[in-house]
Structures are given as structure tokens and as C-alpha cells.
Amino acid sequence: MALAAGFILLVVLMVVGMPVAIALSISGAVGLYLVGGVDLAAGIVAATPLGSVNGFEWVMLPMFILMANLVMISGIGQDMFDIAKIWVGRIPGGLAHATAITGAGFGAISGSSTAAAATLASTTIPGMIKQGYNPQLAAGVVAISGTLSMLIPPSGAMVIYALLADMSVAHLLIAGVIPGLLVTLTIVLTVLFLIWRHPEHGPSAESYSWGEKIRSLRKAWTFMLLFAAVTVVIYTGVATPTEASALGALTALALSVLRGVTFKQVLNAARSAVETSCMLALIIVGAHLFVYFLTMTQAAQGLIGFLAEAGIDRFWILLFVLLMYLVLGCFMDLIAMLILTIPIVVPLMDSLGYDLIWVAILTIIMGEIGVLTPPLGMNVYVISSTTGMKLGDVFRGSVPHVIAHLILLAVLVAFPALVTWLPSTMD
Known part of the structure; x- marks a missing residue:
């Protein structure tokens, strides 16, 4: 009874618009x-914050958020797009492929999906539309490419997942590398398919000589340095994820200063990081209160016992959980989904x-x-507000990528080693 009352109250409060x-x-x-009464509730509420x-x-969370903000104002994202454009812009749909590659690169140096989407939207969509690209195709590839920051380390979402589930942050971050590359390849293949069906939607861009291509790589050192400062040192064990x-x-700050970012811009980036971090801290405190409540009701143990008695095959349970996340993604952001489900899903799995x-x-x-599906679609709203495009056009442009993602998800379900191999090589 208490479990049902707690969940009903939570749903009602979120439906009426109360902050998570x-x-x-x-x-x-x-x-x-x-x-447990007043004494139990008061004691846990007092100790939880x-x-x-x-x-x-x-x-890790404020540091990765600050890093993402500094990368966004330093112009490194524009450099990555310029390099990718020079190398692949000539092929059909080349600017869209360059956007996917830039999204992967941005994901490797930024843990924020919304920051990646905003940066890619302002950096790549105007150039694609000017080149004659279909606006829906341009918006769709930007929306999906921005999500790579959730998967490729450093990922704020995976840090929260690991900490809430009491897992190794380092192993989970590194586990996102190969799937992140596969997602990038999936985006490229999806664009190729769309261009094959409608060649006029993605015309070729300017051609560059091999000399120009080689010279363009001189800008890549900033990205490589940031990638080494985070992902490489975590994988090799040189530093913990927190370090x-x-x-x-610190590296992003130094690069920003070298690139002429003003003190006011750095201060604004730090202020934004503090605001976002405080918001996440409040969510985490609330999440722990709700998790304590779930623990007291033994919700996870009860579900596990029920499924064990029912004799349902574990594959169908996994499929149900994934479908549950697909539905939840239509109505809430990833962090809220993780907070609500991890205390039950992780013990069950x-x-x-x-x-x-x-x-x-x-x-x-x-x-x-989830960040692409209506009615919430966080990245869709970010792109719409950044570019002025209609929400419907951005949603429609995202549909082919949602389908392609579901196909890739089936591949990862069938071949778990694609996820588990790389972290298994760590010390």
C-alpha cells in the first residue's frame, strides 16, 4: 500500500509540473x-542531504559540466566540424557525415548532450542548409549526433548511473567507447540510406586537395589533448575518473585561454556549471530519499521473487525493461528515468x-x-530554439535515426561482447 501511494504521489507531482x-x-x-512513522522519516530526511x-x-559531475561549457565557448567544436568537412564533405551527404563525426568528437570531450546539440546546431545546420540540404535531414542528424555525449566518455549520464548503481565509473565510461563508435557508424549509414533515396537532400560540398586535408589536421591537437586528458588516462589507470x-x-580552461576566451566568458561558463551542478545535487538528494523509501518497502526483492515464481524467461524480462525505457523516454529526461528505475532494475538484472x-x-x-521522441524530446527543443526551426520538422528528421538506433540496440543485445570486451581489458 505504501509503495503504491509513494509512486502515485510522485507521478501526480511530476504531472502537475513540480521540479523532479x-x-x-x-x-x-x-x-x-x-x-516507519515520523521518527524514521525525520531521521532519514535530516541525514540524506x-x-x-x-x-x-x-x-566528476561539476568538473565534466565545466569542461563541456569551456569546450563550447572555445570554438573547438567548430574546428572539429571544419576538419571533418574537409575530409568527407565532398561525398554525397558529406556535411551530414561531418556532423556525425563532430558529434562523436564532441562527445569524447564533453559529457553534456544538450551542450553538444546546441553547439552542433549553431555550427553545422546553417552550413548544411546553405549548401542545399533538406532542413529535416540536417536537423535529424544534429539531434542524434548530440546524443553521443551520453555514451562516449566523459558522459555525465553514465557517471550518475554508475554512482547510483554502485558500479565502477571507470569501467562503465570505457564501455561506452565501442558502442559510441557503432552509433556514429549507424548515423553515417542512415544518412547514406536517406541520400540514396533522395540524392537532392544532401548535395556534395566543396572538394579539397590532399594537401589541404593534411594541413587541416593541425587543428586536431586540441581535441586529441582533451581526449587524452580524460579517456586515455582513465583507461590506462594513470588517474581515477575523479582526477x-x-x-x-583544467585542460579545457587552458585551451580556452590560449584561444582568446575572455575572463567574463570563463566566469559565465563556471556560473552555468555551478547552477547545473546544484540542480543535479538536489535531484540526487531527492533520489536518495526515494531510494531509501523503495528499500524499506523491499520493492526490488518483491519483484524478483514474483518473477522467479512466475518462471518468465529472462530474455522477455529484458525486452520488457527496454520497452519500459522507450516509453518513459517519451515523457521524462534520462536522469529522471535512471533515478526512478535503477533501484529496481539493477538488482533485477x-x-x-x-x-x-x-x-x-x-x-x-x-x-x-528518449531525447528525440515526442512529447519531451529535449534535444529537439534545444535545436528548435537554437535555429528557429519548427519542432515538427526536427522530430520528423529524427525518425529514421530512432529506427536505426533500435536496430543497433538489437545487435548489441545479440552480441554483448561489443560492450563488455573493452572494459574487460582494464586492470
Whole structure:
């Protein structure tokens, strides 16, 4: 009874528009009261704020957010697009392919999907439309390419997942590398298919000589340095993910200064990082209150026991969970989805014998799809507000990529080693 009341209250509060952090806190506190009375609820509510965010590992979130903000104002994203455009712009749909490659590159030095979408939208869509690209195709490839920041390290979403699920942050971040590359390839193949059907939607761009292509790589050192400062040092074990996040933010700051970014711009980037981090901290506090409530009700154990008695094949349970994420993605952002589901889904998947890193990557990919699907579609709204395009056009341009993502998800379900191999090579 208490479990149902807590969930109903949470849904009602979110439907009426209450911020996720407040909705989680209120429903968690009320649920704790229903389970154990005033003393239990008051004790947990008093202790949770400090206990939720006082670990060093949470430092990663503000550092990765600051790094993303500094990368966005420094113009490194424009450099990556220019390099990709010179190398692949000549082939049909080349600017769209360059956008996908830039999205992968941006994802490797930024953990923010919305920052990536905003940067790509302002950097690439005007050039594609000027070149004669179909606006829906241009918007769709930008929307999906921005989601690569969720998957390719450093990913703020995967940091939150790992910390909430008590998993290795380093192994989960590195597990996103190969799937991230496969997602990039999927975007490119989808664009090729769309251009094959409608060649006029993606005309070829300017041709460049081999000399110009080689010279363009001189701009790549900033991206390579940032990639090495985070992903490489995590994979090799030179630094922990927390240390790597600080190193990445410091490197991004140094590059921003070298590229002429003003003190006011740096201050604004830091202020934005603080605001976003505080918002996430409030969500995490609310999430812990709600998780304590779920733990008291033994919701996960009850579900596991029910499914064990029912004798349902574990594949169908996995399929149901993935479909659940697909539906939830239509109505809430990835962070809210993770907070609500991890306390139940992770123990369930563990009891079924699934690799939890593999399950996490599948979940993040479902989150990528969620930021493209109506009615929420966070990246779609970002692109629409940045470019002035109609929401419907951006949503329609995203549909082929949603379908392609679901096909890739089926491949990763069939071949788990594509996810689990790289992290298994770490010390």
C-alpha cells in the first residue's frame, strides 16, 4: 500500500509540473512516513542531504559540466566540424557525415548532450542548409549526433548511473567507447540510406586537395589533448575518473585561454556549471530519499521473487525493461528515468545473471532515443530554439535515426561482447 501511494504521489507531482528534485523528495519523505512513522522519516530526511553528495566521486559531475561549457565557448567544436568537412564533405551527404563525426568528437570531450546539440546546431545546420540540404535531414542528424555525449566518455549520464548503481565509473565510461563508435557508424549509414533515396537532400560540398586535408589536421591537437586528458588516462589507470575530470576541466580552461576566451566568458561558463551542478545535487538528494523509501518497502526483492515464481524467461524480462525505457523516454529526461528505475532494475538484472555494464549501456542508448521522441524530446527543443526551426520538422528528421538506433540496440543485445570486451581489458 505504501509503495503504491509513494509512486502515485510522485507521478501526480511530476504531472502537475513540480521540479523532479522536489517531487522525489516529497514523495520519498511521505513514503518513509507511511512505512516507519515520523521518527524514521525525520531521521532519514535530516541525514540524506549530506550523505548523498559528500563523496569525492561526485566531483566528476561539476568538473565534466565545466569542461563541456569551456569546450563550447572555445570554438573547438567548430574546428572539429571544419576538419571533418574537409575530409568527407565532398561525398554525397558529406556535411551530414561531418556532423556525425563532430558529434562523436564532441562527445569524447564533453559529457553534456544538450551542450553538444546546441553547439552542433549553431555550427553545422546553417552550413548544411546553405549548401542545399533538406532542413529535416540536417536537423535529424544534429539531434542524434548530440546524443553521443551520453555514451562516449566523459558522459555525465553514465557517471550518475554508475554512482547510483554502485558500479565502477571507470569501467562503465570505457564501455561506452565501442558502442559510441557503432552509433556514429549507424548515423553515417542512415544518412547514406536517406541520400540514396533522395540524392537532392544532401548535395556534395566543396572538394579539397590532399594537401589541404593534411594541413587541416593541425587543428586536431586540441581535441586529441582533451581526449587524452580524460579517456586515455582513465583507461590506462594513470588517474581515477575523479582526477581525470579535474584534469579535463583544467585542460579545457587552458585551451580556452590560449584561444582568446575572455575572463567574463570563463566566469559565465563556471556560473552555468555551478547552477547545473546544484540542480543535479538536489535531484540526487531527492533520489536518495526515494531510494531509501523503495528499500524499506523491499520493492526490488518483491519483484524478483514474483518473477522467479512466475518462471518468465529472462530474455522477455529484458525486452520488457527496454520497452519500459522507450516509453518513459517519451515523457521524462534520462536522469529522471535512471533515478526512478535503477533501484529496481539493477538488482533485477543482477538476479537474472546479466552483465550490469552491458545493461547500463543498453539503458543509455534507450535514453539517447528518449531525447528525440515526442512529447519531451529535449534535444529537439534545444535545436528548435537554437535555429528557429519548427519542432515538427526536427522530430520528423529524427525518425529514421530512432529506427536505426533500435536496430543497433538489437545487435548489441545479440552480441554483448561489443560492450563488455573493452572494459574487460582494464586492470
